[in-house]
Amino acid sequence: MANSLQQIEAEIKRDVTRLHKTVIGKGPGHTSIHISDNVLTVIFQNSLSSVEISMLQVPEGYKKINEIRNDLLNANSHNLVAILKRWINTDVQKITSVVIPETAEVYLFIIFKDKVDANIDNRY
Numbered sequence: 001m002a003n004s005l006q007q008i009e010a011e012i013k014r015d016v017t018r019l020h021k022t023v024i025g026k027g028p029g030h031t032s033i034h035i036s037d038n039v040l041t042v043i044f045q046n047s048l049s050s051v052e053i054s055m056l057q058v059p060e061g062y063k064k065i066n067e068i069r070n071d072l073l074n075a076n077s078h079n080l081v082a083i084l085k086r087w088i089n090t091d092v093q094k095i096t097s098v099v100i101p102e103t104a105e106v107y108l109f110i111i112f113k114d115k116v117d118a119n120i121d122n123r124y
Helices: 005-024 050-055 061-075 077-087
Strands: 030-036 039-045 092-100 105-112
Touching (some): 005 061, 050 061
Antiparallel strands (some): 039 105
């Protein structure tokens, strides 16, 4: 039976949330996910560590958080790509994240080679 885009989003949300907890050491309070065209957007709320929250109080601290999180993301991108390959049948072109200092949310952007809804892997 074919998986709907909403089912795929739910599975990716679960797996990406678990990976976030493993890599950062703290799970997000809430994760939302949306797939549109060739972009997967993940929003992690209440996911910053106490050190990161303190760094937000320092001028330009959010830039350091972004740098560290992107370094961790790059070091673990093979795990993220493996998760995505289970559900999406197209190549990942770019992965990046950004911390929004005003809301302390973390946005994760994954850009795929092709439009995602036309490439959902229905093997599962």
